[in-house]
Amino acid sequence: MTQHSTSADERLLNFLRLNPSIWGVAHIPINLELICSLWSDNDWSETKTLTMTALYDNIVEWLCRRYLSKQNSDIQMTKENVYADCHKELAFLETLAFKGMENNTVILRKDLLQKTLKETEYSSKHYTRLLNIGVLKSINAQSIGNRIEVEKDHYFIHLSFQEHFAARYLVKTLNGPGRQAAIEFINSHKYNQRFQLVFIFTSGLLAQSDTESCTDMFWDIILGEPSDLVGLRQIQLIISCMEENASNSCFHRHAELMDYITKGIIIAISMKHDIIYKQLQESLQRSASLVDDSRIQDTFIKLLKSEDPHVKTNILSMISQLSFSNSSPQLIHTLLLYLDDEYWYTRAIACEALGQMRGEAVTDDVINRLVAALGDENDNVKSNIYLALGKIGGKAASDQIRDLLSAVLADENEYFREIVCVALGEMGEKAASDDVLNRLVAAVDNKTADIRRKACDALGKIGEKAATNDVMNKLVTAFGDENYYVRESARKCLGKLDKKVTTNDIINRLMMALQDKDANVRRRACASLREMGEEVATNDVINRLMIALGDENPNVREDACKALGKMGERTTSDDAINKLVIALADENANVRWSACQILRKMGEKTPINGVINELVAALKDEHWNIKRDACNALGDLGEKAATNDVINGLMTALEDCYGNVKEAACKALGEMGEKATANDVVNGLINTLGNAWSDVRESAWKALRKMNQKVTTEDLVNRILTAL
Structure with a gap:
């Protein structure tokens, strides 16, 4: 993999993380493949927001262009012309998708397919070409062996594509003579979770269109009767649909809909049942742009000033779970007031909430207030301050934060050291300094497994700036850690720091570690080789392990013995067995035991001469x-x-x-x-x-x-x- 492709991968990942919903669908293999194909053909480096609707619309356009190119058509045309050239195919897919949703099925039976062919007047003789678009697949029933595509059952490559095409059908129907049927469908199913993504896509497609009357009609249905009993489903739907309008700054009903959302937040936070506000919180977590809206943040401030302790706790908990990119100074100021609250639990959640703040309002004064609060007598409050500083430090370049967190790595309190490893990881590359790296490297040797693991995680998140020889050597020796999760974390971290690292590179580092003056390093190197097993069983490795059987430190000799036992066929040489036989007389019981176990496993492959006498002894x-x-x-x-x-x-x-x-x-x-x-x-x-x-x-x-x-x-x- 080239350095260029690696940086392009990172840019794509960072871009996908901008929208939580897109980040979710990107974990579906077929979607990720299409997104990567689309990314390679488009420059989205300047795009700050991308809605789900826009993503799927771009994918459909890309698939249509590919389809037309296979038909030897000129694809140097606008999106409108591309869709015009594919209008018959798209109409068929839209109708079929909608009928499938109506019938609550993802397996589209052949009778439904043939009804759709008649309704859309799409010729069955061109049907095989339609499948070349790539969103609809036929199911091959092996027992039947039918080769006629229109006689088979079908499915969309993922349910989200069926939902997207169903939404396209709804938008066209709202704008046509079948409007009443579409109105009744939306009104009947608007609170049905199964259709939520259909309506989200519908909202996004309407936002892209110039049909204001249809947009108003859609929102009138969503806001109108019937209302659900609690009102939660309606607010959740409004939030999700509004997120699809994030890039439409001229949406004339924006203020009205934001009022609905803010009222819903106030009601949910004020209710005694936590489940209500937590479900609303989940909706806001998926709506990255809405939480930066001034109306939402003003509502949070209003609730933070409530005299009801239950309301204050709920709103602090909600804010602490949301991701902000442009926090208002007033919201941050109100949260800072809670650092002096009489209850430690409230202070702790306030610190967690402050860690979610981003933007120009996160000033040095905010950082200083958090640092000053480290004098709090409660460890939970202090740990949340460290985490908050780490998150803030990842966005606001602050040597002060980095140096403060680095110093805590030397603290006697192991709980704080573990938390600070996480906080430095949150800072990412901005945490990189010689002092931080040295202390994280030392933490990889900590007696507590969780600290070792989180130190490895932090080094991986710091990225290429942590790819020093000392760091790489330490990670390689951590391959032999006694704790499985530490070993896995070390491997993942090494892959992040050097994507081109080879097995030979790792072997060379471990061979050097076997000669280190520190017995713990030598022991870890043996343990790492043991974990890697036959994969690293070269003559040089085995010879070096045989030398380690004579190490002055009994722990090194024991681990060298165990490592030789994992090297497979190559350890059945006379030299290796003679060394193990000598180890049977070692002064250390653990070394003798390890040698005995290995010789036993070798069984018939073990030469008899010289072994039997030592076993008798x-x-x-x-x-x-x-x-x-x-x-x-x-x-x-x-x-x-x-x-x-x-x-x-x-x-x-x-x-x-x-x-x-x-x-x-x-x-x-x-x-x-x-x-x-x-x-x-x-x-x-x-x-x-x-x-x-x-x-x-x-x-x-x-x-x-x-x-x-x-x-x-x-x-x-x-x-x-x-x-x-």
């Missing part, structure tokens, strides 16, 4: 888990490990005080073949049948059953009777 280890794994490793080697020393060592293990060791010894003796059928061995296993632990008794019995070919049932019975 491990049978005398002071730690029960090492003795158990030595028994298991010898059992996996089977008959080729059945020397006298091995048999005698396993017999001794039968007398061990730990049941897990006895059980493993029984299993191993059962794998030793003919040499394990000597009287002493059989008698030892028979005696073990009287052990208090059922797992030990069962393992002893299974081992004796494996000896049936060499020891007869009669012999076993006689020996058991003798033992009794």
Whole structure:
């Protein structure tokens, strides 16, 4: 991927985030593919607002141009001419979409299709070409195998396209002789959630048209009877439809509709049931442009000045969940007054709300007031101030905010350090300084997993300015973190900082980390290689891990052992196995245990010479888990490990005080073949049948059953009777 394409991707993502509704539909794969195709053919760099309707209209235009080019038509024409050339196809799609919505179906049956063909007088002989537009697809029923397209069921590539074309049908019908049917349809279904996007698209299409009478008619229906019982559905619909008029500054009913919305907000906030205002809040969250309207913000100020504590809490909570791009000075001033409220919970929500403020009204004075409020005695208030400063600092370049947050990374309070990692991430690239990066790198080693993870997240959000060698090396070693979420965060962060990073780059950094003077760095490097496994199993890596088996630090030796165990076939060389055999005698119990486990997993691939003696020695280890794994490793080697020393060592293990060791010894003796059928061995296993632990008794019995070919049932019975 080139640097140019990477920056173009970032611009597209930032553009899509401007409209929450578009950001939502962009997560649908087919929509994202079409948006990317459209983006590559259009320059939207100067576009500040894009409504859902405008987006889908642009996509339909782009698909029509592509369709016409396939028909060898000249596409160097206006949008109006493009739609004129495709008017028959569009009329068919609009009618079919609307009828599908009327019938509450996304699977458009063939009888509905054929009725639409007749109604629109679209010739079925051109139908296959119509499918080339790309929004309607046929369903191939494999059991039938019908090749005639008009005999098949169909569907739109996504429900939102069916809704868009249904809205186009409604707009045309409102402006034609079938107006009354359209009026009745809107009036009957305006509170039905299933049709909400249809009406949103209708509002947007009317805003693009010059038919003021139709626009008035639509809004008269929306505002008229019947009203829903609470009034919430009506206000939500008005908000959603008004968002589609965001770019229409001359809309003559704007003031009237804003009055409806502000009254709805006042009623919802004043009600005792939180669910009402929270549902209205969700609608406002999807309407980025409306919350910047002066009438809305004046309503918020009015409610903030209420004497009712329930109203004040509700409005603060609502504001804290909305995204502003042009906050009024009066709104910010009113919120600042709450920093002195007597209740800590109110102060905390006010700080959260202040973090949502944007625009020229967010002055140095506002920042200073927040900084001064850090003297608050309540930790929840202070944490919300840090987050608010981070969000504000991401929009307003402020070295003061960055340096203040950076200093908190050295605070003894781990909760604040975690919060500040998030706050610095909110600042993005504006948080980048040597001091911040150094402290975030140190935080990646913090003892608390959440701090490590959020430090990685913050580095990723800071972006390319954080792509220093120290940061990259630290992220690579974090691949070996004990916490899954930290490892994933480190990987994602590394991908954001360097989209061209390769596996070889990562290996080279880890190889350097294996030579670091800090034992923790060396240990993390081993753990990272373990997590990556066979993907990084080069000769150089394995040789470096074998060297690490001799490290002065036992933790490094242990992790090097574990890493070698994940390298696959390449670790079955004589050199690697000899190193692991030596590790069986390590002074550290964890190293011995790890080496024992790995040699066991290698099984038959492990050379016998030199291994067996060390495993026999491990049978005398002071730690029960090492003795158990030595028994298991010898059992996996089977008959080729059945020397006298091995048999005698396993017999001794039968007398061990730990049941897990006895059980493993029984299993191993059962794998030793003919040499394990000597009287002493059989008698030892028979005696073990009287052990208090059922797992030990069962393992002893299974081992004796494996000896049936060499020891007869009669012999076993006689020996058991003798033992009794």
